[in-house]
Amino acid sequence: MTGVRIVGVGHYAPERIVDNQELETWFDTSDEWITSRTGMKRRHWTSPDEATSDLALAAARNALANANLEPGDIDAYVVATVYPDYLFPATACIVASKLGAVDKAAFDIEIACSGFIYGLTVTSSLVRAGVYKRVMLIGAETLSKLVNKEDRGTAILFGDGAGAVILEASEQDSFLAAELGSDGSKPELLRVAAGGSRRPVDHAALDEGADRIYMEGREVFKFAVTKMIAATDAALAKAGLAKSDVDFLIPHQANKRIIDAAMKYLDIPAERCVVNIHEYGNTSAASIPIALSEAVRAGRVKPGDVIVFVGFGGGLSWGAVVWKWA
Numbered sequence: 001m002t003g004v005r006i007v008g009v010g011h012y013a014p015e016r017i018v019d020n021q022e023l024e025t026w027f028d029t030s031d032e033w034i035t036s037r038t039g040m041k042r043r044h045w046t047s048p049d050e051a052t053s054d055l056a057l058a059a060a061r062n063a064l065a066n067a068n069l070e071p072g073d074i075d076a077y078v079v080a081t082v083y084p085d086y087l088f089p090a091t092a093c094i095v096a097s098k099l100g101a102v103d104k105a106a107f108d109i110e111i112a113c114s115g116f117i118y119g120l121t122v123t124s125s126l127v128r129a130g131v132y133k134r135v136m137l138i139g140a141e142t143l144s145k146l147v148n149k150e151d152r153g154t155a156i157l158f159g160d161g162a163g164a165v166i167l168e169a170s171e172q173d174s175f176l177a178a179e180l181g182s183d184g185s186k187p188e189l190l191r192v193a194a195g196g197s198r199r200p201v202d203h204a205a206l207d208e209g210a211d212r213i214y215m216e217g218r219e220v221f222k223f224a225v226t227k228m229i230a231a232t233d234a235a236l237a238k239a240g241l242a243k244s245d246v247d248f249l250i251p252h253q254a255n256k257r258i259i260d261a262a263m264k265y266l267d268i269p270a271e272r273c274v275v276n277i278h279e280y281g282n283t284s285a286a287s288i289p290i291a292l293s294e295a296v297r298a299g300r301v302k303p304g305d306v307i308v309f310v311g312f313g314g315g316l317s318w319g320a321v322v323w324k325w326a
């Protein structure tokens, strides 16, 4: 088995910024409420003519430039998203084609906000097993198009963006361990009820908001804190490492209070956690690669650093990957 490392990172967020003050004009909320309950100040939202593949494409180009590689140098393209351009074909096919990468493998991963964590495990495995030399993994979302803009409990939370990493076969191995999990017994806690085969979209028959994101916020909050801690602990144990070995924790950016509660329990100091939730809100599968790309580009991450990527979301699903930066 060969090793794997990340040789390029990139990210992109749409130009349009929706700040808390703008949301105050939509429904009964306040900058103070949103900031204190979530840590969010702004989020980036797509324009009507931008789809998920457009954001993914920009992040992919950014990562290719960062790695000094051409689209044809990548053997497989994987997009983690909960809101693809179409039900099918896969958004990854569109991205690869628009990049000019001809005849390359391309597929999507859908496991909601855990998409990057699952995707990193799958794509790392493809490289470590010797199936492919280089794989691009992109987390890309346009959840502003899927939120119920009349529901103040969810409309404030979600933003759009994309982050990309390029994985390459290497003598050193950055992938130290993964812990993935799911519990599909209560899909109603966080879902879009209509639009799939369980309930195909028939707008005449839909109850209000059934084709938009619905979430039981308090239940999801408790689940998120619990699983962030458990997945981090389990992945570190598999890697044979202690919490004190962690140089950076890069969590899914769903709520600053969730992150703070988990960091406190894990006893990892705040300066070792990468947080950009104030700028982007919750960008689902894109949040971790955007945060990684920003941290790497800012020079925060150094070779040898141990990073824990940890995420959770719809499914319910969760996971953590322990990674040694090379």
Ligand code: COA
Pocket (backbone or CB within 6 Å): 028, 029, 030, 033, 034, 037, 038, 113, 152, 153, 154, 156, 215, 216, 217, 218, 220, 221, 224, 254, 255, 258, 282, 312, 313, 314
């Ligand atoms: N502005 C003002 N008030 C709001 C509001 C808003 N945007 N959204 C909800 N409220 C109100 C509620 O209506 C409720 O009022 P009531 O007491 O009169 O009924 C009150 O605030 C408290 O609501 P609650 O849902 O208990 O708030 P909370 O402290 O749990 O915060 C979330 C709500 C959504 C921020 C929080 O539950 C959360 O972050 N959950 C997890 C979200 C998450 O991680 N999702 C993605 C997973 S990938």
